[in-house]
Structure formats: structure tokens, C-alpha cells
Amino acid sequence: MDEFAAETKVEWREWGPEAFERAAGSGKPLLLSLTVPWSPECRAMDRGVFGEPRIAANINDGFVPVRVDADRNPLVRERYTMGGFPSTVFLTPEGEVISGATFLGPDGFRGILDSVRESWDAKGATAGSVPRQLQDEAPPAGELRPRIEEHMVEQLLGSFDEEFGGWGSDVKFPLARTIEFALVRARDQATRTLEAVQTHLLDTYDGGFYRYATGRDWSNPRREKLLDENAALVRAFAHGYRYTGTEAYRDTAMRTVEYLTTELWTGDAFAGSQAGDDDYYQASPTDREDADAPHVDTTVFADRNGLAVDGLLWTHAYTGDATARRYAERARDYVCTELVGDGVVIHDDAADSHRGLLVDQAGVLQGLTTSWQVLGEGGPAEAVADWTIEQRRQDSGAFRDGPASGAGLCGRSLHPLDSTVELADALVDLAALTGEDRYRAVATEAVESFAGAAERMGVEVAGYASVAARLQDPQRLVVGTEAGTDLHRAALRMADHETTVVPDPDGDGVARRFEGDTVTAEGATPGELEAALTGDSKQ
Structure with a gap:
């Protein structure tokens, strides 16, 4: 309680x-x-x-x-x-x-x-x-096809607010995954939304992002700060910096990393949230110094820490920031030591916590596959993925959010789209990192289990269209060196964010981009790789 x-x-x-x-x-x-x-x-x-x-x-x-x-x-x-x-x-x-x-x-x-x-x-x-x-045992399944991505691009164009940025004409959510989808498909929309989020939802004094704005013009923000939402925005601003080179995006990502590693740092990992308090957040800096900061819930949630590891490591990959890397490693190691065992993820570090929830399996797996790409350290990624597939996957290919028993209606099936997208996205990376096509096959079936509803999806679930596109046009950048070399760091900075970067310490020292099984670019030095990739319109 x-x-x-x-x-x-x-x-x-x-x-x-x-x-x-x-x-x-x-x-x-x-x-x-x-x-x-x-x-x-x-x-x-x-x-x-x-x-x-x-x-x-x-x-x-x-x-x-x-x-x-x-x-x-x-x-x-x-x-x-x-x-x-x-x-x-x-x-x-x-x-x-x-x-x-x-x-x-x-x-x-x-x-x-x-x-x-x-x-x-x-x-x-x-x-x-x-x-x-x-009431339904399974979501509406369908075929994985290019129309899913096309429909989402249409949704972006139809719902973008040309006057104030962002999507929709009422309440404004930052929609980090939608920003990332737009970065490679409607970049002007993405950058205008990043600027609106940066201007209106970033706490410029204490750091961290507020949850959303109740006004169409991004006014009247709800001032709670949640770890998962801040982690997602760190990643979105880092990706924005990767694509545009805009220093303001880098600075915003770094300012938020500072908030996460100070205000939300428990000593072991990242705390779950900080409460909203309009009186505090609207006060002057001097008055804030004299007031008690809003309540921080110091519970360490596995899923949210997995997403924080993901966001901080992409920030490190694009900027070289040592602080982002150090705290990501510490949070990852704490979660893997204290909250993961034999592939089963415990929801949080409180007593009698839930075990094996899809949201936790997916969030932790996302952090581990990013750790593998950026640091060459995947930890128990395969064990987490294998347990999830064995215990949470249904005959339809969809994933349950938890066990098939529980008080009240908790035993009834629920197949959450957001967690499915997070899991499928991580499985796409894991397939490239391990060379195990079975992970891609599972991800495909999971995404197809919702494809019958794709034409009804709006911009708030653009991540679904992103992973669908990744499955239909798989790309990986295999670096024939261990993680951390000049060539590997260059590959991380140059690769499209929907491309999996695979460090291969047993390789021949050459980086090669694959589309399917076809090599489409390669280079043995950062300069050669840059020349090969920048000559391609996909980069």
C-alpha cells in the first residue's frame, strides 16, 4: 500500500x-x-x-x-x-x-x-x-505491409499543429516516440515539436520535463516529472541532435541527464517520479532554494530504469558524455543484479513486487539491447527475451501483460500495444545482435497481431509504425571491431536510429551496413564509413 x-x-x-x-x-x-x-x-x-x-x-x-x-x-x-x-x-x-x-x-x-x-x-x-x-481474447490481427507506415505518415500530416507545433488541437503531449518517427519522415514537424517541448515543458531551473500541457499552445503544464517520460525525451532530443547537429537539443538532453542523475538518483538507480507542485515550480529561483522540493518516489522500477539506460546510452553514443554512460551502467547493473533472475524481471525494489510483467520485460530488454549496441555489453538480454517469449506469448503471437491468474479481473487477458511495441523493437535489435532470426520472427508475429487495427491508429502510437517499418526493411550496421573503437563510435553517430549497430570483436576491422543480406555501404575508417553512408539518401 x-x-x-x-x-x-x-x-x-x-x-x-x-x-x-x-x-x-x-x-x-x-x-x-x-x-x-x-x-x-x-x-x-x-x-x-x-x-x-x-x-x-x-x-x-x-x-x-x-x-x-x-x-x-x-x-x-x-x-x-x-x-x-x-x-x-x-x-x-x-x-x-x-x-x-x-x-x-x-x-x-x-x-x-x-x-x-x-x-x-x-x-x-x-x-x-x-x-x-x-472482452476480447486477442487484438485484431492482420498483415504486415508498407501501408502501416504510409498511414502513420498521413496521420502526422493531418494532425500536426502548424501554429504551435506538436500534434492535435487540444491537450499537448510531448510524444517522444512520435518525434522519433517524424525525424526521418517529417523532420520539420519533429524539430518544431522538439522546440515546443524544450520551450514549454522543460524546467529550466531544476531540470527535467513536465508531463504535458493542457493548452493547445503548450500553456498550463502538468508539472509532475516521471522517469519513463523523461528517459524517452532524453532519447528523442539525443536523436534530434544526431540528425540536425543542433546544439540546443544536445544541451537539453544533457540538462535532463543532470536532473536524472541528481534529483532522481537513489544511490543505486533512478527513482520513479517527482510530484507536481505548481506553487513550487512557479516560484522564483530564490524562493525555490528556500522551499522543500516536491516529493520524490524513490521506488526503483525495472521498466523505467531500462528506458533510462536506453536514453542515457544513446546520449553518450552521440555526445561522448561520460556521466551519461557511468550512471546508465550503474542503473543497468543494479537492475540486473537485484531485479532480474533467470530472465524474470521483478517490477520494483519494494517488498512483494510483481514478477514477469510484460512492461518490465520489455523495458529492461530495451535497455540491455542498447547497452549491447553502445557498450558491447548485453548482460542477460537473451535470457530476458527467452523467458518473455516462453511465458507471455500467446498462440496468436500477441503477448499478455502478466500471468493468467489474479484477483478481480487481473486474470483476464490484456495485450498492451505500448509494451508490445517496446518488446518488438528490442527483439529486432536482439535478432541483429545475436544473428538469431527467431527473435525477428517473434517480433513480426507480435506486430502482426495488431495489424488489423493499424488503419485506426493515431500519432500517439507512431512507434508501432516504426517497428513495422524496421521489420519490413531490416538494416544493421556491423562493425568488425569491439565496442569503443573509433570506428564503432563513428558508426553509432552515423547510423540511422532505426538501424541496429552490431559491434563484432571477432570481425575484420571493417564496418558494413546490411539491408537484409546485402551490403550497401562499408568503410574501414571513420572517414571511409562517413563517405559511404553520406552518399546514401537514407542517412
Whole structure:
């Protein structure tokens, strides 16, 4: 349970079979509170609603209250969130959803309590229903074809905001993976969005990126800082620097590396998040110095640290920055030592953490394959991939997010697109790094398992189109030296970011780019390689 639960007056229970058994035995519905440590609204609801004695007594008497930290329990989060945090969800003893809402004040909360009680008294367990995303056993499959990438380019062109940058005409998210997709297909859109993110979401004093902006013009940012989102933007700005040479992008990446390695560094790895606090972040530098910084959740999450390793190592690859490399190595080693065993990844370093969740397997594998490309050190990458394929892959080729059992609806199948894309992307790299085509075959089937919905996808999942393109036009740059040579470092800086760089310490000292099995460029020195690659429009 999260550390803020004790500040309320509700008699919370842990998520698990006992809570559902209690609900069934008492004939009461469950009240699930999904909270996160970085949300000001969660703290406000704790004080104003769950801390109000009469409301708390009403909850304790008429419901079985359950409290879940959504960051620490992705399975519950993905099945029950109402679209934001806090989420309050009313469940039957079978785990089906009666009703739910995000933030509510005291009056609104009293209203939903009365409504749920009336519904429960009238209908009982039949008042609940299974959320739509859990009703299908498998996503809509289809064929992997060039149209997937073409459709996503059309989405970029159709939804780009020409006035303010970014995509969409309302709330603005930074969409790091979309920026990366656009860097090689619609570069002006990518650079204008990088500039907007840099101008409006970067905390220029403490460092780090805010989550998103509520205004179309990137105004009114939500000021929480999450490790995974910052890691993704470090990588996007590093890639932006690689393609354009714009020093401002390099500086932004480095400033964010500094934030991650100071404010979010636990001593062993990277902390999960820092809370939002408008009063603090809008204060002058002098006032900030005298104030307490917003709360940092020091939980070390495996998936988020994997993505941080990925982002920091690409920054090191393009800039040579030693700090980015050193902290990436330390985080990688801590995760591999403390949170990985026999290919199984533990979600976080808290007690009784989940094991083998797809989000963690994918995030850690992404960090390890990048470590292999940049440093020549893959660690347990193959073990992580093999366990994931054996334990989480379905007959359809799709991947489950977790085990096929669990309290509530956690035993029902859920096939998350984002984690599938992360995993497939890492498997493409692993196939090139190991020479094992089976990893590419698994990645292909995973991507094909969603291809039937490709024409309905928007720019927020451009990463799907990116990995689909990589699978259809596989490219690798094999460097016939160990990692760290001048030739290898040059290859990292010159390769298209969707090309896998493969250091080969047993090679002949020549770097060769392969498209499929065909060599399309080669060079034995950085200069020769640059001449070969820059003469090709793909670079």
C-alpha cells in the first residue's frame, strides 16, 4: 500500500483475494482507490474526501475499501483506471465494474456513493460489467505491409499543429516516440515539436520535463516529472541532435541527464517520479532554494530504469558524455543484479513486487539491447527475451501483460500495444545482435497481431509504425571491431536510429551496413564509413 494511505481515515485493505472474499462474504461492493505518489489531485482527495470523518465512516461501513498504488501495480492500473489519477472504482465481488470516476470533491463523492449503493441494492452483482478492453481474447490481427507506415505518415500530416507545433488541437503531449518517427519522415514537424517541448515543458531551473500541457499552445503544464517520460525525451532530443547537429537539443538532453542523475538518483538507480507542485515550480529561483522540493518516489522500477539506460546510452553514443554512460551502467547493473533472475524481471525494489510483467520485460530488454549496441555489453538480454517469449506469448503471437491468474479481473487477458511495441523493437535489435532470426520472427508475429487495427491508429502510437517499418526493411550496421573503437563510435553517430549497430570483436576491422543480406555501404575508417553512408539518401 502507498505511503499516503495512513494520512486518511479509511480502513484500507490491500489488493488481493482476501479483499474480494471479504466483499463476497459481507455482501458489499468494493471501493478501489487507484492512486499515484506524483499527483497533487491524489493528495487533495486524500485530505478532502478520504480524510473527512463522515465520508470515511460511510466508506468503511458500506464498502470494502481497497487501496492500490497504480505505479506499483500495472495490472490493476491497466484494467481499472478511469483515465487519470486518482481513480475511484466500484467493483462487484467478482471484480466487475459498477461505476467509477477520477478526482471528486466531497459533494461529488457523496453523490457517487449514493448512486452506487442504489445500483447495488437494486441489482446486486449484475450491476457490474467487464470493461471493453478485457472482452476480447486477442487484438485484431492482420498483415504486415508498407501501408502501416504510409498511414502513420498521413496521420502526422493531418494532425500536426502548424501554429504551435506538436500534434492535435487540444491537450499537448510531448510524444517522444512520435518525434522519433517524424525525424526521418517529417523532420520539420519533429524539430518544431522538439522546440515546443524544450520551450514549454522543460524546467529550466531544476531540470527535467513536465508531463504535458493542457493548452493547445503548450500553456498550463502538468508539472509532475516521471522517469519513463523523461528517459524517452532524453532519447528523442539525443536523436534530434544526431540528425540536425543542433546544439540546443544536445544541451537539453544533457540538462535532463543532470536532473536524472541528481534529483532522481537513489544511490543505486533512478527513482520513479517527482510530484507536481505548481506553487513550487512557479516560484522564483530564490524562493525555490528556500522551499522543500516536491516529493520524490524513490521506488526503483525495472521498466523505467531500462528506458533510462536506453536514453542515457544513446546520449553518450552521440555526445561522448561520460556521466551519461557511468550512471546508465550503474542503473543497468543494479537492475540486473537485484531485479532480474533467470530472465524474470521483478517490477520494483519494494517488498512483494510483481514478477514477469510484460512492461518490465520489455523495458529492461530495451535497455540491455542498447547497452549491447553502445557498450558491447548485453548482460542477460537473451535470457530476458527467452523467458518473455516462453511465458507471455500467446498462440496468436500477441503477448499478455502478466500471468493468467489474479484477483478481480487481473486474470483476464490484456495485450498492451505500448509494451508490445517496446518488446518488438528490442527483439529486432536482439535478432541483429545475436544473428538469431527467431527473435525477428517473434517480433513480426507480435506486430502482426495488431495489424488489423493499424488503419485506426493515431500519432500517439507512431512507434508501432516504426517497428513495422524496421521489420519490413531490416538494416544493421556491423562493425568488425569491439565496442569503443573509433570506428564503432563513428558508426553509432552515423547510423540511422532505426538501424541496429552490431559491434563484432571477432570481425575484420571493417564496418558494413546490411539491408537484409546485402551490403550497401562499408568503410574501414571513420572517414571511409562517413563517405559511404553520406552518399546514401537514407542517412
